[in-house]
Amino acid sequence: MKRFIGFIKKEFYHIFRDKRSLFILFGMPIAQILLFGFAITNEINNVQITILDHSKDATTEEIINKISASKYFTTNQMIAREADIETAFKKGKIKAALNFEKDFSRNLIREQKATIQIITDATDPNTANSITNYINAILQNYLQDKNKGIQIDYQIVPQTRMVYNPELKSVFMFVPGVMTIILMLVSAMMTSISITREKELGTMEILLVSPLKPFQVIIGKVVPYIFLSVINAAVIVLLSIFIFKMPVQGSLFLLGAESVLFIITSLALGILISTIAETQQAAMMISLMGLMLPVILLSGFIFPISSMPAPLQIISSIIPAKWFIIIIKGIMLKGVGMAFIWKETLILIGMTVLFIGLSVKKYKIRLE
Amino acid sequence: MKKENVIVAEALTKAFGDFKAVNAISFEVKKGEIFGFLGANGAGKTTAMKMLIGISKPSSGNAKVAGFDVYNQTESIKKNIGYMSQKFTLYDDLTVKENITFFGGIYGLSRAKIREKRAQLVSELGLEGISNKLVGSLPLGWKQKLSFSVSLLHEPKIVFLDEPTGGVDPITRRQFWEMIYKAADQGTTIFVTTHYMDEAEYCERVSIVVEGRIEALDTPKKLKEQFKVDSMNDVFLKLARNIE
Amino acid sequence: MKTIGFIIQKEFKQIFRNKGMLPIIFILPILQLVILSNAATYEVKNIKFAYIDYDHTSSSRALVEKFNASTFFNVLTDFPSQEIASSAMLSGEVDVVLEMPTNFERNLLKEKTAELSITINAIDGAAAGVTSGYVNQIVQSFNKDVRMSIIDTSKKIVQPVTIESIPSFWYNTTLDYKTFMVPGILVLLVTMITLFLSGMNIVREKEIGTLEQINVTPIRKSQFIIGKLFPFWIIGMGLLTIGLILAKIIFNTPMLGSLLLLYGYTSIYILVILGMGLLISNFTDTQQQAMFIAWFFVVIFILMSGLFTPIESMPKWAQIVTEFNPIKYFVEVVRMVLLKGSDITNILPQLLKTLLYALIMNGLAVWSYKKVS
Numbered sequence: 011m012k013r014f015i016g017f018i019k020k021e022f023y024h025i026f027r028d029k030r031s032l033f034i035l036f037g038m039p040i041a042q043i044l045l046f047g048f049a050i051t052n053e054i055n056n057v058q059i060t061i062l063d064h065s066k067d068a069t070t071e072e073i074i075n076k077i078s079a080s081k082y083f084t085t086n087q088m089i090a091r092e093a094d095i096e097t098a099f100k101k102g103k104i105k106a107a108l109n110f111e112k113d114f115s116r117n118l119i120r121e122q123k124a125t126i127q128i129i130t131d132a133t134d135p136n137t138a139n140s141i142t143n144y145i146n147a148i149l150q151n152y153l154q155d156k157n158k159g160i161q162i163d164y165q166i167v168p169q170t171r172m173v174y175n176p177e178l179k180s181v182f183m184f185v186p187g188v189m190t191i192i193l194m195l196v197s198a199m200m201t202s203i204s205i206t207r208e209k210e211l212g213t214m215e216i217l218l219v220s221p222l223k224p225f226q227v228i229i230g231k232v233v234p235y236i237f238l239s240v241i242n243a244a245v246i247v248l249l250s251i252f253i254f255k256m257p258v259q260g261s262l263f264l265l266g267a268e269s270v271l272f273i274i275t276s277l278a279l280g281i282l283i284s285t286i287a288e289t290q291q292a293a294m295m296i297s298l299m300g301l302m303l304p305v306i307l308l309s310g311f312i313f314p315i316s317s318m319p320a321p322l323q324i325i326s327s328i329i330p331a332k333w334f335i336i337i338i339k340g341i342m343l344k345g346v347g348m349a350f351i352w353k354e355t356l357i358l359i360g361m362t363v364l365f366i367g368l369s370v371k372k373y374k375i376r377l378e
Numbered sequence: 379m380k381k382e383n384v385i386v387a388e389a390l391t392k393a394f395g396d397f398k399a400v401n402a403i404s405f406e407v408k409k410g411e412i413f414g415f416l417g418a419n420g421a422g423k424t425t426a427m428k429m430l431i432g433i434s435k436p437s438s439g440n441a442k443v444a445g446f447d448v449y450n451q452t453e454s455i456k457k458n459i460g461y462m463s464q465k466f467t468l469y470d471d472l473t474v475k476e477n478i479t480f481f482g483g484i485y486g487l488s489r490a491k492i493r494e495k496r497a498q499l500v501s502e503l504g505l506e507g508i509s510n511k512l513v514g515s516l517p518l519g520w521k522q523k524l525s526f527s528v529s530l531l532h533e534p535k536i537v538f539l540d541e542p543t544g545g546v547d548p549i550t551r552r553q554f555w556e557m558i559y560k561a562a563d564q565g566t567t568i569f570v571t572t573h574y575m576d577e578a579e580y581c582e583r584v585s586i587v588v589e590g591r592i593e594a595l596d597t598p599k600k601l602k603e604q605f606k607v608d609s610m611n612d613v614f615l616k617l618a619r620n621i622e
Numbered sequence: 623m624k625t626i627g628f629i630i631q632k633e634f635k636q637i638f639r640n641k642g643m644l645p646i647i648f649i650l651p652i653l654q655l656v657i658l659s660n661a662a663t664y665e666v667k668n669i670k671f672a673y674i675d676y677d678h679t680s681s682s683r684a685l686v687e688k689f690n691a692s693t694f695f696n697v698l699t700d701f702p703s704q705e706i707a708s709s710a711m712l713s714g715e716v717d718v719v720l721e722m723p724t725n726f727e728r729n730l731l732k733e734k735t736a737e738l739s740i741t742i743n744a745i746d747g748a749a750a751g752v753t754s755g756y757v758n759q760i761v762q763s764f765n766k767d768v769r770m771s772i773i774d775t776s777k778k779i780v781q782p783v784t785i786e787s788i789p790s791f792w793y794n795t796t797l798d799y800k801t802f803m804v805p806g807i808l809v810l811l812v813t814m815i816t817l818f819l820s821g822m823n824i825v826r827e828k829e830i831g832t833l834e835q836i837n838v839t840p841i842r843k844s845q846f847i848i849g850k851l852f853p854f855w856i857i858g859m860g861l862l863t864i865g866l867i868l869a870k871i872i873f874n875t876p877m878l879g880s881l882l883l884l885y886g887y888t889s890i891y892i893l894v895i896l897g898m899g900l901l902i903s904n905f906t907d908t909q910q911q912a913m914f915i916a917w918f919f920v921v922i923f924i925l926m927s928g929l930f931t932p933i934e935s936m937p938k939w940a941q942i943v944t945e946f947n948p949i950k951y952f953v954e955v956v957r958m959v960l961l962k963g964s965d966i967t968n969i970l971p972q973l974l975k976t977l978l979y980a981l982i983m984n985g986l987a988v989w990s991y992k993k994v995s
């Protein structure tokens with residue numbers, strides 16, 4: 011036991027002596043969560059649109075003013091010809107063009123109906139769709155004012171309640187995701203690299219011929235990283251609460267426990283990677299190239315899993331991050347307890363056991 | 379016959395903060411000489427050598443290698459020297475042939491010349507059967523011999539060897555020194571650091587470095603007479619004790 | 623020039639000999655491009671929908687039927703009470719619950735107005751907004767049906783004015799996310815591979831000790847650096863080519879603009895990334911450090927590139943930060959050239975900024991590479 015503690019101390023020395031890595035390990039998560047918490051949003055804001063007004067009357071002017079006044083849009087210069095739309099789109103700044111038909115006002119009064127074309131640069135389908143929806147909403151709003159006094163019968167009034175995130179803040183969606191990604195990648199990458207590093211330098215053999223048992227060697231290597239990751243997790247949670255005003259509806263203790271579980275899962279994955287990779291380079295490429303994009307894309311961090319094609323939904327289930335994101339959203343935003351997340355917790359535990367089991371097996375094969 | 383000096387060091391010093399790793403050493407090495415640089419681990423041998431080969435700037439003092447200054451003519455020095463470090467520095471993931479080709483290439487040898495040298499080197503070392511094997515798979519002794527031969531590829535005036543025989547068996551060490559003698563016979567100057575005192579006997583002249591200073595410098599024979607002992611090992615032990 | 627050839631030859635041999643790395647360099651990115659591009663969609667569909675029907679009338683059933691008919695909603699079940707519904711919401715089984723109160727039908731017919739309550743899980747705010755839009759559309763349409771069937775059309779009533787808006791989605795009429803994402807993800811993969819490989823390369827030789835051997839040779843800094851980086855430049859261009867071919871074959875990604883222009887831009891862009899990798903390599907002592915730094919930048923570059931979330935929605939300061947993000951320019955250019963057919967005059971600002979970036983990065987990298995230990 012004494013030997014073992016000595017060994018863990020050695021690992022801590024390694025980590026704390028390397029000031030640059032230490033700075034990155036602690037500084038990076040903070041910088042990233044601040045940057046992304048503020049900057050990443052899939053709402054639309056300040057979209058530049060241009061206007062092609064064939065009728066230039068009071069009504070169109072009123073509508074244009076309404077659109078300019080909204081925070082979603084900035085109306086750019088007016089253009090005179092349809093051909094100019096194409097040029098504007100190709101330069102990339104303008105995302106949409108509104109085309110008012112000729113005699114807009116007159117049509118609206120005489121025929122009670124006027125037409126407007128909303129042309130969007132749909133290379134980004136999400137933005138294009140949102141622009142169309144928002145402009146339609148503004149038009150509806152304008153019409154409601156116009157139609158005041160006209161009683162419409164048989165109207166159903168839906169009362170919509172947005173639960174867990176009434177202000178529809180995208181921070182609530184992204185902060186748990188960023189936290190997950192940082193914990194996952196840092197933990198998996200750090201362990202896999204630090205173990206393969208010893209393999210590459212040949213010091214692993216020295217450790218293995220020492221009286222320490224192989225699992226003690228591995229645990230010794232992992233313990234300091236658990237410690238580091240727990241600090242990182244705590245800092246991230248504090249930042250989420252105080253800077254991004256994320257609520258913690260559920261138990262803070264449960265949140266902590268689940269975070270530790272997830273950290274261990276990630277470390278176990280790191281160990282598994284290190285049994286496969288022979289060189290640090292391979293370990294890094296597997297943990298960076300192999301994990302980064304799948305974790306970002308398949309975990310539900312940015313893109314809703316339920317919208318993905320069925321095979322991808324199945325693949326997403328093998329991503330530990332997916333389950334952890336469900337767990338933290340549950341605890342922080344929905345305020346659920348173990349009764350609601352035991353399934354996800356069990357899956358994470360199962361994955362951890364699997365990763366460790368596979369590592370032990372691979373390891374034994376090598377020793378024989 | 380008076381031979382020219384190819385290495386001249388005057389009060390060469392390298393300081394890291396207050397600590398002087400190399401403390402005002404001065405010496406000359408003649409053309410074709412085998413010059414031993416002896417000392418315990420950490421005595422400053424490698425640091426001194428790094429200044430001479432142009433990859434570490436001296437803190438003070440002067441030195442010329444092959445007639446070029448170690449402060450501002452390092453690239454010219456590099457053209458005229460070969461170097462083999464205590465860390466094995468050929469590429470493990472290249473074959474014997476590929477390593478030779480690569481190092482020949484970056485020293486600016488022509489393709490034809492490389493081919494010729496490569497054939498010569500492979501046959502001299504008896505590597506015919508394994509010249510297409512990865513260097514990483516060779517035993518350490520062979521790697522060291524190959525590494526030495528590679529450092530001679532471009533026919534440098536001086537070869538710097540930093541503890542070249544660390545970790546190899548006595549027979550290989552013997553063969554290694556035969557290669558060194560052969561190179562010296564052909565006019566190459568050899569500057570070799572070692573902490574094996576028996577190897578010191580093979581050198582024409584040796585300098586003994588203790589804590590960054592040269593404490594003794596002469597032929598092994600004269601040093602033994604001077605300290606009235608039978609072996610270089612005893613010379614070294616005496617010196618080390620005096621310092622303490 | 624000849625010397626550079628020897629280095630390039632050596633690097634290629636080392637890369638292709640490393641059997642463990644080859645699949646990571648070539649297969650992994652391609653697999654990710656093909657698989658992950660399908661995942662990157664903001665489309666909201668298969669919404670997990672449940673309802674509570676306190677009314678049990680033909681009207682309430684008709685409304686549920688409308689949701690059932692919609693392709694967006696996946697009507698899962700009906701709950702007998704609100705408690706059970708909210709517990710299902712908590713466990714994530716459903717995301718939308720529609721509650722039809724008792725007297726829903728009676729109110730609608732007698733009072734000519736009725737209320738409904740809809741609860742939406744809004745953790746994903748953007749998706750919740752879209753969901754709410756879909757719900758409203760269905761309710762409106764149900765409303766219209768009701769009016770049509772009840773109101774006596776012979777009676778003249780005041781018609782409200784309407785504005786008909788005709789949406790027109792250019793360049794991607796079907797709003798296919800893959801069209802949007804495939805070029806962007808390709809760009810990202812090219813960047814990651816070239817940055818990680820170049821960032822690790824020199825520091826790796828430092829760690830093994832071979833760099834010292836190189837440093838005592840008379841080779842010139844620039845020769846060494848060019849020789850080292852050229853193979854990665856080739857790998858980057860090669861990956862782009864494979865990726866573009868797959869994009870065409872598998873995703874039928876439109877390629878309206880000049881491929882020559884895209885390749886020209888990419889050849890400069892990769893220099894930025896290689897310079898950056900080299901700079902990282904120069905300032906670090908171990909591969910571990912180098913990778914942490916590379917990782918730090920890559921995560922920031924990816925998430926601030928406009929690849930997944932729009933840049934113009936970011937706060938002003940964040941938009942300024944993105945100006946220093948090379949991936950942002952590449953993502954913009956690849957989308958503009960492939961999807962919109964933008965020409966060189968359209969992408970000139972991006973091109974010039976990238977060129978400047980390349981000069982600065984490589985200048986710094988060569989300057990900071992010291993042939994001393």
